[in-house]
Amino acid sequence: MARRSFIIGGLALTLAASTLSGQTNPPLHGAWAVVEDTPARGPNAGKPMRQQPGIFVFTGRHYAVVRVLGETPRQVTRKDPANPTVAELQEENRIAAQGGTYEIKGDTITYRRIAARSIANMAPGNSAVDTFKIEGNTLTLTGPGGGQLKLTRLE
Numbered sequence: 001m002a003r004r005s006f007i008i009g010g011l012a013l014t015l016a017a018s019t020l021s022g023q024t025n026p027p028l029h030g031a032w033a034v035v036e037d038t039p040a041r042g043p044n045a046g047k048p049m050r051q052q053p054g055i056f057v058f059t060g061r062h063y064a065v066v067r068v069l070g071e072t073p074r075q076v077t078r079k080d081p082a083n084p085t086v087a088e089l090q091e092e093n094r095i096a097a098q099g100g101t102y103e104i105k106g107d108t109i110t111y112r113r114i115a116a117r118s119i120a121n122m123a124p125g126n127s128a129v130d131t132f133k134i135e136g137n138t139l140t141l142t143g144p145g146g147g148q149l150k151l152t153r154l155e
Helices: 002-021 086-092
Strands: 030-040 052-058 063-070 093-106 108-116 127-136 138-142 148-153
Touching: none
Parallel strands: none
Antiparallel strands: 030 052, 030 148, 052 063, 063 093, 093 108, 108 127, 127 138, 138 148
């Protein structure tokens, strides 16, 4: 009887371990390259823009984003590194970067930033929400204002 209990217990542990190891990753898991940005506001509202380099990386619970903003590549423009002009600083600042944790409920993703280029994004209790849709290797993120980002899966 003890041997039978031992075998049943061993089978139960094996089944539990294989179930845990077989858990699937969240649908966003992996690396995604930004391929298109359709802003909700501004002069290009509703028009897909040619996107500059950007990457989103999602692990099981954490994410990181770095992307160049705008339709044109950033230019190395500082003529005098010690005294940058306003235009040079604006050019250098066309970058978004943040990382933190995320949570998915249905088709909604909530980002809680731990570190961000924008100080306001790191304020206690500050979070951002997008809805998402995955079709094949394309991820579409839609913000509350209706702007959309399209990304393609890298891995």
